Amino acid sequence: MKPLTQMDNRELFSVLAGDDVIQQAYLQKILRLYLSYSKKNHFDDDVDLKTIVKEFSEGKYGDLPEDE
Numbered sequence: 001m002k003p004l005t006q007m008d009n010r011e012l013f014s015v016l017a018g019d020d021v022i023q024q025a026y027l028q029k030i031l032r033l034y035l036s037y038s039k040k041n042h043f044d045d046d047v048d049l050k051t052i053v054k055e056f057s058e059g060k061y062g063d064l065p066e067d068e
Contacts, residue, residue, distance in 0.1 A: 012049035
């Protein structure tokens with residue numbers, strides 16, 4: 001399977017709704033980081049999944065937490 005950073009929005013949505021639980025959990029952690037970051041910085045603009053993954057890969061939201 002392609003890395004998340006190479007997927008388009010449709011493919012990223014499929015990961016969230018699909019049965020690959022490892023990629024699904026990883027993407028969910030990225031989304032939680034984004035939500036936390038956007039809440040702290042008072043962002044309320046619409047952002048697509050591809051942008052969130054790209055910005056995460058650039059280090060914008062920080063590191064993923066260790067296993068919860």
